[in-house]
Amino acid sequence: MMEDSFVLPGDTVGSLEEFVPGDYTYAREGMIFATTAGLVKVDPKTRSASVIPKTNAPVKLNHGDIVVGEVIDLKDSLVIVSLAFKKGYEDRPISDEEATIHISNVKNSYVKDLRSLFSMRDILKAKIVDERQMRLSTGDEDLGVIKAYCNRCLTGLMRKEGKLICPNCGNNETRKMSSAYGLGVV
Template sequence: MDEKRSARNGDLVLPGDYLGVIEEYFPGEGVKEENGELYAIRAGKVRIDPDKMEISVEPVTDTPPLPQPGDIVIAKILEVKPQAAIVQLIKIEGRNDREIATSKLAGIHISQVREGYVEGMSSEFKIGDIIRARVIANEKSPIQLSTKGHDLGVIYALCSRCRAPLVRRGDKLVCPRCGHVETRKLSSLYRKLKV
């Protein structure tokens, strides 16, 4: 019977590779424990933190980012229902270099639109609006978002009548082409961000 060798700092490993035992290290990112033994769950380089007694596997490839709770995302409204809006995630703010690595669908429940009472979703969002939102939960699909906050909400919108870009006038949006006035859950960054 050949004895398993514990991984050393800097070793390249593949998913399923043996790294050591739980008595040696605590499992960190990219590591799982099975019956007291530690295994890599992704390809990468072994990193051992002697202070924390933790072993982890750092990816060697730049993997696409996963939206995490607290992340700010830019998304496009696909559907507006009575109690929720369905959006397509475009990017994670600050991670413009890579596409998102998960299903691109997310949802905003009516209770997460703004502080206070919201009568209906159709006065807060319209199909095609570009929004800035915070990820509040990602453990189930769709990812859950919130637009509660001064700088969260619609950042770009088109007139629902003539499709011209709307201009902000106080807390309303006005179409410079046809004069139509609309309401949205506006971000303080409306038309200030490059989309």
């Protein structure tokens, strides 16, 4: 198989005499086969043959990944988040995946009331701490709310001297803000 050739699952990528199987490939009976649709890539240093996926397959979420989502519900000890995408894969949305942030994973200090740190419709950045139960953490300084809306008039809140102020009605609110609040996903 030529490098940069487009392959489908099950297509031959190379032989085990020439290469070792790389990402998105598997070996059987002396040959290397593709596990996904994509382009064949050969690494001359490791002599590995891989496939670079070219499909809209769902993004795999792993422990330590940074994700962005919207707060859709608040309980006494949980924030429920509808995940939008994984950082680095902004063009491949996550569909129908919900995750939770337990009150113990919000900050590196005691949290008495989640409603003082999060609100419905907040957009936040969090780290996956348990990919099987989809538990998230916002404990790091760069994690937390990156966009918030006024609870009175639904206008986007502006960060001013460490506080969130509504430019429309003047309402002051608090959140567990990311150090990148208002800068988008960085």
